[in-house]
Amino acid sequence: MKIAFCLYKYFPFGGLQRDFLRVALACQARDHAIRVYTLEWRGDIPAGFEVILVPVRGLTNLRRYQRFSGWVASHLAAHPVHRVVGFNKMPGLDVYFAADSCFEEKARTQRGSLYRLSARYRHFSAYERAVFGREAQVEILILSPLQERLFQTYHGTPVERFHLLPPGISPDRRAPPDAAVIRSSVRSEFGLAGDQFLLLQLGSGFRTKGLDRSLKALAALPPALRARCRLFAIGDDDPRFFQGQARLLGVAELVRILPGRSDIPRVLLGADLLLHPAYNENTGTVLLEALVAGLPVLTTSVCGYAHYVVEADAGVVIDEPFMQDSLDRALLGMLDDESARRRWQANGLAFAEVADIYANAERAADVILK
Structure with missing residues (x-):
């Protein structure tokens, strides 16, 4: 199989990034081909990884993330794979590794009502719904039962799409x-x-x-x-x-x-x-x-x-x-x-x-x- 992994940035010392690398290497160890889409890669590239630095720019992170998703979708249409796995929330995924907590919960409990009128809120809320919305088809690798309950509360995500993982301690x-x-x-x-x-x-x-x-x-x-x-x-x-x-x-x-x-x-x-x-x-x-x-x-x-x-x-x-x-x-x-x-x-x-x-x-x- 060919498996595409998507994350905005890779650097060696981030928790999300280390999770990604371990999972990608575990898939590669089972003789599957690994392609990575990212905006930035810092550090060594594992042997056999095809790393694609997505060539998009933007004055804000929101614009870069939107263009990243669009560029990746176009590239995948021309160069298809068997699975698309995301480590950041975005449209077009088959599987999402839930390294980040529920954005909607934080937006509604830690921010004022005016925040929900902002472009930042609209962007991240829409990208979270693309993964966790009731009608989405994304399989979700979840790390915390508490976060699973929050995603279900705010998005009505069907329970059968969640797959609870144990921690990944090296x-x-x-x-x-x-x-x-x-x-x-x-x-x-x-x-x-x-x-x-x-x-x-x-x-x-x-x-x-x-x-x-x-x-x-x-x-x-x-x-x-x-x-x-x-x-x-x-x-x-x-x-x-x-x-x-x-x-x-x-x-x-x-x-x-x-x-x-x-x-x-x-x-x-x-x-x-x-x-x-x-x-x-x-x-x-x-x-x-x-x-x-x-x-x-x-x-x-x-x-x-x-x-x-x-x-x-x-x-x-x-x-x-x-x-x-x-x-x-x-x-x-x-x-x-x-x-x-x-x-x-x-x-x-x-x-x-x-x-x-x-x-x-x-x-x-x-x-x-x-």
């Missing part, structure tokens, strides 16, 4: 036998003393992931404890706003904002706590990556995968509605309680041994190819 995120040696190496590389805490925040899209909340929580720690902390935020995003916020909060010397990097499994082993106080998050793969590395997690309940933190008893989940004071107190409590951190670490490692969290790409390929 086995290389699990703590290896020499984890202690790697931890020492990472901390030495970053210049961390034995009594210092490395607080880690991972993921592109710093605003959505709640980096501003993490900076406030760091600033709220008692001075002696705060001086022992270092907060590293790693992701593909513009750091300037958050660097300014850190200066205003008086914690700039404790914060490093780094671009995406390929050795995240090592960095997870060198950290003491994962901070992920997201404003919204369809899944939150990084939460599970931390758990299986033995890294305690502090996150918010809006994340689709936050329930795994509770089930594994491997950290703390802040309930909604979010209160900054709750995050501040939770961070202080976690740093003050060494025995709890050791328990959370052990629980995360035990969870990694038994949880069904590794087969996402294979299950997705089953649906795409059936």
Whole structure:
């Protein structure tokens, strides 16, 4: 079979992009040909992939996305394939991998009524209906039962079109036998003393992931404890706003904002706590990556995968509605309680041994190819 994958941008460190690559490689491993339509590709191209950089321009993203969909439809008409799989919502798909949360729900609960008169709303609402509308024929690979219910609420999507997938955690995120040696190496590389805490925040899209909340929580720690902390935020995003916020909060010397990097499994082993106080998050793969590395997690309940933190008893989940004071107190409590951190670490490692969290790409390929 020939399978076309569509996504607006590919770069190595995005969660959606990593999901795409794993699924595409799983299909290729079953001897199917892979074509990719994208506006931008950063990083190496896997052997055997046909990557087509769609040559459209536009003054706004909306215009580029509209032209992208039109160009791809024309190209597919001239060069047909057996399946069209999307990782962004758009018309013309056979299968959609639901890496993004329900746009309609956010537009109606987090925005004012005037927003629904905007061109942006009309565009993204129409593209979401093209996938989830009652009359659409798209098969949907869903990652969160909560998101499935939201899509059904706003679009009336028939339940039989949803295919719930397990998380797709790469086995290389699990703590290896020499984890202690790697931890020492990472901390030495970053210049961390034995009594210092490395607080880690991972993921592109710093605003959505709640980096501003993490900076406030760091600033709220008692001075002696705060001086022992270092907060590293790693992701593909513009750091300037958050660097300014850190200066205003008086914690700039404790914060490093780094671009995406390929050795995240090592960095997870060198950290003491994962901070992920997201404003919204369809899944939150990084939460599970931390758990299986033995890294305690502090996150918010809006994340689709936050329930795994509770089930594994491997950290703390802040309930909604979010209160900054709750995050501040939770961070202080976690740093003050060494025995709890050791328990959370052990629980995360035990969870990694038994949880069904590794087969996402294979299950997705089953649906795409059936």
